[in-house]
Amino acid sequence: MSLSPTDPKTKTKADAKLETTADTRVISIAHSPDSDDAFMFYGLATNKVRVPGYKFHHTLKDIETLNHRAIEDPFFDVSAISFGAYPYMQSEYALMACGGSVGDGYGPIIVSQKPFTPDEVRKVRIAVPGELTTAYLALKLFAPEVETTNVQFQEIIPAVLAGHFDAGLLIHEGQLTYAANGLKKVLDLGNWWREQTGLPLPLGGNAIRRSLGEEAMNITTHAVRDSIQHALDHREEALSYAMQFAGDIEPSLANRFVGMYVNERTLNYGEDGREAIRLLYEMGYDRGVIAQKTKVDFIG
Template identity: 30%
Template sequence: MKLTLGFSPCPNDTFIFDALIHHKIDTEGLEFEVFFDDVETLNQKAFRQELDITKLSFHAFAYAIQHYVLLDAGSALGFGVGPLVISKKSLMELLLENGVQHRESESASEIVEEDIKPYLSNLKIGIPGKYTTANFLLSWLLPDANNKEELVFSDIEDAAIRGDIDLGLIIHENRFTYRERGLKKIFDLGDLWERQTGCAIPLGGIVIKRNLPEEVKLKFNRVLRKSVEFAFANPKSSIDFIRQHAQAMEEEVMYKHIELYVNKYSVDLGDEGRKAIKLLFSKASELKIIPFLDDNIFLT
């Protein structure tokens, strides 16, 4: 059986899927037609039900849940993996030039208080897509942010450097490159989530169409888990495939990227991973960022 499969060219995804699509493991008779796209393009494809199996943001999953179910394997959750808000200027500089008072000893996390949220909400913010989990977290912190511009995630740093945007919401490998380009971290949305919830931050998952036979869904979930386990056991096996799609990224950055986003939750969500995902959906629903969900989220 041949299935359409979409995932991003980022190192964490190519690391996970290498063994599966190159038959380094037993795929139990499954074949795949593969599509590589950035996460927001994959989100939009999921809304149109274009692919049998796809990576997507957990935020986007809330709008595709009637057609897809979440697999136990392949997800990106973790601690210290959240999106960052960056700027060409420091937070203190941004506040001072707009007459906002602050104490110099305050950290970026401490200073994101109610009295400055209106100011931050009015700044022009570059985001990697409306339906990314990164944008959900930004909306959770700054529900009144009303001046957002959607950009391809890899273009956000350049837009901040040019001054086209005041703040940039960065994900993926840009976590490792913004400092060397002279940009400054304003706050870490993942850190804020972790401190307030105690849970890992759910970023993205692998979903499969609900209308496929149950046997096929369970089979693919098994195969994907085997692919992740193979990747962990043979970390250098996928290096050529990763490098092929990593857009001239340095090998050190590639492996930092993988270490950040591929972990025990990628093998199996487990109770902790499921709890974090349910909490994200619950909070997003309470804030009316997503519709109320009454569908079963998980495959098993």
């Protein structure tokens, strides 16, 4: 799904002139259609936030598709990614210092129909939303021995309800809707991570292509931060925009979910947020979940 950053019906003469100027640099941005991503990119996608000499083109794909694309074919200049995937794209991309989804004492949730204890769930088969997701990385740090199967994230709840899996690992809005489907929470991995490390759990971020060059990387990162700030300053309008991509989720739940993952930490990770990112990679590598060491470079 592609999303133009401007509405042709409201395009001004100045916009048209900018688009035809030879000096205009087009930046391709890819992110998920989930309500938190759509919310934070509202300013840029609707042309509320502009940068002279730059035009931003948005493509919407699910996060696991974006993870694989950034690793296998680093086409997009900016891509939303899972932190669990970043080690495998670090030669092509750096991390933006903004745009992160951070669970501060909360995060991906293991759910089941049966009242498993955290120790019992280590021994069952769990449906996971992809081995490049940070949720999977956190799960394997919690239980390295656990058996997993990849399932599209939106299919995990139905698969657990149908008895195809003993438990499921939920990301996105499923973290808020599982109880309404009759499932029980076994463990919140964001809370588990907080108990283990005293730190928030960084889940998703924005990666920016190194080949853009230092100037364009910094300008683009500041534009994304301005878009996030614009959404926070115009919450009602940004949430209304994000709802068109949110599927059947209730507006109140979408608002709650956005509040969980688009906030002050999205503007800036903070020192503890940056420490958490580095620790996540150190632990992942030391325990054999991540295949290579990760050097973290923050832009902006």
